Amino acid sequence: LEQTSPDYVIYFIGTPVGTLVVPIAKKVKTVVGFEANENTFWFLKANLCLNKITNALVFNKAVGDVAKKVTFYQNTVNTGGSKIKPIKDSILYNYDSPKQVEVDMVALDPFIKEQNLTKPTGIIMDIEGAEFFALKGMQDTLSKTRFLYIEFVPHHLQNVSNTTVDDFLKKITPHFSKAVFLKDSTNFNISGQEKQLLEHLKLLEKNNVSDDILFTK
Secondary structure, eight states, X not given: OTTOOTTOEEEEESOTTSTTHHHHHTTSSEEEEEOOOHHHHHXXXXXXXXXXXXXXXXXXXXXXXXXXXXXXXXXXXXXXGOEEOOSSOOHHHHTTOOEEEEEEEEEHHHHHHHTTOOOOSEEEEOOTXXXXXXXXXXXXXXXXXXXXXXXXXXXXXXXXXXXXXXXXHHTTGXXXXXXXXXXXXXXXXXXXXXXXXXXXXXXXXHTTOXXXXXXXX
């Protein structure tokens, strides 16, 4: 909330039921949300209605690097853990025998143009491991975005998107100047400390420690 202003347009890549969407919508001009899980999407729309939120535009779509159909795990024990089918599956993701469904994926850069959407002032992203794919499809958007709030989970990188910390970071750092880790407020100036930032992420990966990261211009 500290990063918002009444004239901001905030994109949520992954909304769950609207726990953050609702309070932030009350403080900004517009929110645009993407939620792949059709069951969660129903609750999101109900939550927006109950709270009389009229400045939210939401889409029942996954966000990735291209427009296509993808297999999606609808988890039942923790619906917030639902995700696109991991490249490397694990008991971490299929322990509750999730229902597998096909969902529409879009790449954000072309989707914004096709739908004639206002580009985001800031992006809040939590899509259970598909962040790397989404980042690949929003490079133009990131170049014009003031901040990116993103979840970093080592096993998601390794299994869901099967990518490296290096490649993950390369999709972000060209567009921002500072990174702040929310758990302990560790921060890096990207222009002079990109190597240290990468080392910090690799240490988190080695210790299997998750964190949320705020990237700003």
